Amino acid sequence: MLEIRNLRKRFGDKVALDDVSLTVEPGRMFGFVGANGAGKTTTMRIAMGVLTSDAGEVLWQGTPLAFESRASFGYMPEERGLYPKMRIADQIAYFGELHGMTSAAAKTATGEWLERLGLADRGRDFVQDLSLGNQQRVQLAVSLVFDPKVLILDEPFSGLDPLAVDTMASVLSERSAAGVPVIFSSHQLDLVERLCDTVGIISAGHMVAVGTVDELRRRGNRRLRVTIEGANPNWADSLPCQVSSDVEGEWVVDSDDDQTVLAAAMAAGRVTRFGFDEPSLVDIFREASS
Numbered sequence: 001m002l003e004i005r006n007l008r009k010r011f012g013d014k015v016a017l018d019d020v021s022l023t024v025e026p027g028r029m030f031g032f033v034g035a036n037g038a039g040k041t042t043t044m045r046i047a048m049g050v051l052t053s054d055a056g057e058v059l060w061q062g063t064p065l066a067f068e069s070r071a072s073f074g075y076m077p078e079e080r081g082l083y084p085k086m087r088i089a090d091q092i093a094y095f096g097e098l099h100g101m102t103s104a105a106a107k108t109a110t111g112e113w114l115e116r117l118g119l120a121d122r123g124r125d126f127v128q129d130l131s132l133g134n135q136q137r138v139q140l141a142v143s144l145v146f147d148p149k150v151l152i153l154d155e156p157f158s159g160l161d162p163l164a165v166d167t168m169a170s171v172l173s174e175r176s177a178a179g180v181p182v183i184f185s186s187h188q189l190d191l192v193e194r195l196c197d198t199v200g201i202i203s204a205g206h207m208v209a210v211g212t213v214d215e216l217r218r219r220g221n222r223r224l225r226v227t228i229e230g231a232n233p234n235w236a237d238s239l240p241c242q243v244s245s246d247v248e249g250e251w252v253v254d255s256d257d258d259q260t261v262l263a264a265a266m267a268a269g270r271v272t273r274f275g276f277d278e279p280s281l282v283d284i285f286r287e288a289s290s
């Protein structure tokens with residue numbers, strides 16, 4: 001289990017992280033979301049040891065992270081980190097060896113990952129000659145070639161075409177299913193909602209919400225959507241909550257007291273549709289970040 005506890009970080013007067021904690025369990029995929037500048041990259045850099053925190057700690061399997069443990073973590077940094085003038089296969093194998101693989105094992109694993117990521121015929125090309133999306137696939141191979149115990153990926157989906165997104169998503173899901181804790185940041189909330197077991201929302205250096213998407217849904221303000229035929233537009237005036245109507249005959253009621261609202265709606269006319277609105281992760285994100 002990877003535990004990030006009570007991280008604090010300042011850059012001069014700027015408080016980048018203020019008591020940030022999160023936990024990623026084996027076999028779980030953690031989606032880290034937040035507006036630009038919220039603190040995702042800073043948190044992940046500290047977790048990887050490329051930046052020191054002012055306070056707080058990072059634990060792996062219950063003990064503070066040592067250099068050797070970090071060497072078994074796969075990392076895709078935001079600024080990426082490939083050598084443009086090195087051949088792709090050589091580069092992936094080189095990173096494998098840096099992480100302790102023998103040359104033969106690194107070569108074999110490189111071949112497997114090139115195949116898996118659709119780059120089998122590009123192994124002798126230079127990184128600088130690849131499209132950005134393909135460079136990202138190489139970056140993924142670099143972070144995976146040594147079979148990491150943890151994966152920390154900073155915006156792995158940005159700039160990928162839909163097919164590359166699918167490849168990236170299936171590789172991450174597969175690693176997670178194999179028991180690897182995976183944490184990635186993304187602004188693509190639909191993907192986070194689809195892939196992640198747990199989501200953390202960070203806003204201006206504070207973790208404002210952590211939980212499964214269902215838990216976050218339940219924590220947010222619940223809203224009922226009601227469709228009534230033949231109702232007076234003022235039928236909901238006596239309800240002690242916010243009521244709005246953008247479509248004729250349909251109302252949105254900010255309440256979780258469904259029985260009271262239903263009784264009022266039935267008294268007003270013929271109720272043809274009634275139920276709670278399921279907020280999307282975008283709705284939850286907006287509410288948590290406001």
Ligand SMILES: Nc1ncnc2c1ncn2[C@@H]1O[C@H](COP(=O)(O)OP(=O)(O)OP(=O)(O)O)[C@@H](O)[C@H]1O
Pocket residue numbers: 011014015016034035036037038039040041042043078
């Ligand atoms: N090396 C640095 N020096 C000064 N300020 C920094 C440095 N790194 C980050 N910051 C500031 O810390 C805050 C958090 O930045 P961070 O890069 O962690 O955000 P982020 O959530 O990853 O944003 P984005 O989604 O835009 O990548 C921002 O205000 C940023 O400007």
